Amino acid sequence: MTTECTLRRWEPLRMLREHRSKLLAGTVAATALLALSGCSGSGQTDGAVPEEGMQPPGTSIADALSENEMGATLDFAALLPSGATGAVIACPGDTVESLAESTGIDAGNYELADGTLPVADGSFALLFGDAEDRITTSTLYTGEGVDLCAGDAVASTYLGSGARIMLTGSTGAWAPIGVE
Known part of the structure; x- marks a missing residue:
């Protein structure tokens, strides 16, 4: 009973971690596609800060x-x-x-x-x-x-x-x- 209760209590955290992993995998895939297509999306290179700030x-x-x-x-x-x-x-x-x-x-x-x-x-x-x-x-x-x-x-x-x-x-x- 105690083990079942403990597992149930941590279920939302497990679900959140799984969701975060899926989002991270999607972000990595999208970034790779943008890099392969030559699109950076920001208009800046090398993380440079614009002259005006x-x-x-x-x-x-x-x-x-x-x-x-x-x-x-x-x-x-x-x-x-x-x-x-x-x-x-x-x-x-x-x-x-x-x-x-x-x-x-x-x-x-x-x-x-x-x-x-x-x-x-x-x-x-x-x-x-x-x-x-x-x-x-x-x-x-x-x-x-x-x-x-x-x-x-x-x-x-x-x-x-x-x-x-x-x-x-x-x-x-x-x-x-x-x-x-």
């Missing part, structure tokens, strides 16, 4: 979101521009100083106009970072559909490009419950 990709949060039986997963890399190694999630009430403290990235590395964050109530911003931990540009999002500032799972943190944010649906919007 990092330009956010045209991917919306909805396009980076994949729903499953247990909730949803947000592919964080799809929201990052070429050349970005990650991003700081800035929420209403955050300051450069509070983000420096919560992320461990020196306040002097935040190269934002007037040192201000573009975050208002009901929104959040992704402040893009590079390999030297310079935080240079940002994209503002409304909290409609997905609110990365709901709860404290990822609010006011730095996430690398490999992060996948696990979400749950609550009150009409997806809210983060963890990072994988």
Whole structure:
């Protein structure tokens, strides 16, 4: 009885891992096909950063979101521009100083106009970072559909490009419950 109960408890995790493996296999196959066809899709080579700084990709949060039986997963890399190694999630009430403290990235590395964050109530911003931990540009999002500032799972943190944010649906919007 105990073994059956234990196995049943871990079944959702096993299913999530299988789903992730299938998605990874599909991504690898698609990447190989693009490489063979000569299409890079980004217009850039060798991961070079554009002269004007990092330009956010045209991917919306909805396009980076994949729903499953247990909730949803947000592919964080799809929201990052070429050349970005990650991003700081800035929420209403955050300051450069509070983000420096919560992320461990020196306040002097935040190269934002007037040192201000573009975050208002009901929104959040992704402040893009590079390999030297310079935080240079940002994209503002409304909290409609997905609110990365709901709860404290990822609010006011730095996430690398490999992060996948696990979400749950609550009150009409997806809210983060963890990072994988």
